[in-house]
Amino acid sequence: MGRSCTSSAPVWPCIAAGTSFFRRPCEHAEWGDRAVRVTVVGAGYVGATSAVVLAYLGHRVTCVERNAARLDRWLGGEDPLGEPGLAELRGQVAVEFTSEACSIASAEVVIVAVGTPMDDNGRPDLSQLDAATAEIGGLAADGAIVVIRSTVPVGTCDRLQNSTLRRLRVVSNPEFLREGQALQDAFFPDRIVAGGPPEAQRPIEELYGRILEGRDLPGNPRQEGPPPLLWMSARSAELAKYAANGFLATKLSFVNEIANIAHAVGADASAVLGSMALDPRIGRHFLRPGLGWGGSCFPKDTRAFQVIAEGAGYDFVVLRAAIEQNARQLARFAKAIERAVPSRSTVGLLGLAFKAGTSDTRESPAIALARRLIRGGLNVVAYDPGVQQFPDEPRLSVRAALVEACADADAVVIATEWPEFAEMDLTALRLVTRGDLLFDGRNLISPARAALAGFRYHGVAGLGD
Incomplete structure (x- = not known):
């Protein structure tokens, strides 16, 4: 994408020396009440589920998918993945599926959910991840949160934070979704694991606020109650x-x-x-x-x-x-x-x-x-x-x-x-x-x-x- 998609203004206006995220006089008493601008890169099992669930939570979500055949099916209201309940929920929420990455420029949170398949030596192939983060690094506004949901080798987020995404805040947020039960696992997880710069914790709490509170969610809640956010x-x-x-x-x-x-x-x-x-x-x-x-x-x-x-x-x-x-x-x-x-x-x-x-x-x-x-x-x-x-x-x-x-x-x-x-x-x-x-x-x-x-x-x- 060209630089016409970029924005020079910082995404989080509250970022300043010694200032914490979202600690403003107008801050909501409950997490997740504010609609966060989210771009999800990748519309596979993790990306599409994340996009639809976050849209259900009230966030403004765009999902970028470069596989033309898969994108056409999403645009046609189908679920190319066959995940139970996903097509039905997608029809109830507003998610924009597109091949264009311009939404990254105005996104407060960019979620990376691209494939990291195994190569011949048993190592994850990070070519899709590196291509996606290179594009994000050129488009995203200063201070945006980049959430890596793809499964990546230990040290990958630190590498990205110190190179391609140095202007941004890189968070590791691995998924624990089971195929066939992805929506249940997304709305009612056992735990949400995330880690990155300390100042990124509050935005992640806001992103998943209703899940962390167990508030107004579809499906069958866990008997154990809402999940913890494990920050590390x-x-x-x-x-x-x-x-x-x-x-x-x-x-x-x-x-x-x-x-x-x-x-x-x-x-x-x-x-x-x-x-x-x-x-x-x-x-x-x-x-x-x-x-x-x-x-x-x-x-x-x-x-x-x-x-x-x-x-x-x-x-x-x-x-x-x-x-x-x-x-x-x-x-x-x-x-x-x-x-x-x-x-x-x-x-x-x-x-x-x-x-x-x-x-x-x-x-x-x-x-x-x-x-x-x-x-x-x-x-x-x-x-x-x-x-x-x-x-x-x-x-x-x-x-x-x-x-x-x-x-x-x-x-x-x-x-x-x-x-x-x-x-x-x-x-x-x-x-x-x-x-x-x-x-x-x-x-x-x-x-x-x-x-x-x-x-x-x-x-x-x-x-x-």
Whole structure:
């Protein structure tokens, strides 16, 4: 964009030596009552959700998106992401979607929510981030708050604060949104983590004021009440995102190991994990064994976290083991299927998304499994209620109905934990399959129920190497 979009006046008129943000006589008693001018750069899961939610909170929001196909769908009132409830809420609020960045010049807060995909070395590719912040640095007015929501290596915000964005106030504000539940997580988060210059804290409090107060929000509030704002250094905030995802991935890998060991010693993995769930130090979440973790965050963030540790000269043994176990879990499951059915057999694959409730197939264990089975000489026919096609793998056939994917299949494989698969009529399914093998990669089906329907059941644990 040209310099005609710039503004020379400072965004925050209260900035002066020894003056705190927003401490003016007309300041509202409650946070979030003033409409803040916000520009969001990037209309993916994080950016679009942030834009719509902030507009619902009463802020004046513009969302800049340079992907023409995605922008056209937003402008047409569609949600190209398929996030539940997002299109409906977007229709109730005023968000301007555009490819032009001129709104940055008058924005009080600029939110950066661009992709930081993993490169071949496991490091985040920051090219989109650097391009966006370079443009922001040339357009934004002095004192504007630049909020980095993209997941970035520790030290990125400090680098930007001391270079491209030195005139501005750079804040790390990592997101903790779950795909399929993004709106619930945005309106009712467990915590809001942010870090940067001390004088930027008050504007962030104002931006999220109604969320911090739990006031006039849609959906189901948390029983624990409104979330805290955890203010810290930018480096700490950046690390907090990696720490959370690294821990959750490690927990999932540990649970898979418990399930494998339980089978090896003749114990009931469900009973063992159920007992663990009642321990408040452990909690009941992330205790379901399966194919392994995937998606747009865990694989990318764990590998990036490992690279960060290596760059600091630290050997992150536990995280490395979790990554190795995750790869091994999928390999063991695939080998069991390959051993059980002859080459050129047909597999009915139930699930393509990396988890239920989303159409996202990025780093999906189901896709990785399909590709491995295809390379092994098997014919894979898939069904997923959220994925109608998968052109990236032309050898994979995708059907519009569960029964179509499993017709004449020699084996049925559950790869994504959709409720539809847990509740399917196994007796009716057995009538259309050729073979009687059922491989449950998500532990959705009880072995007794599968046997009653005429299937030979194989769970994800105890399949051998």
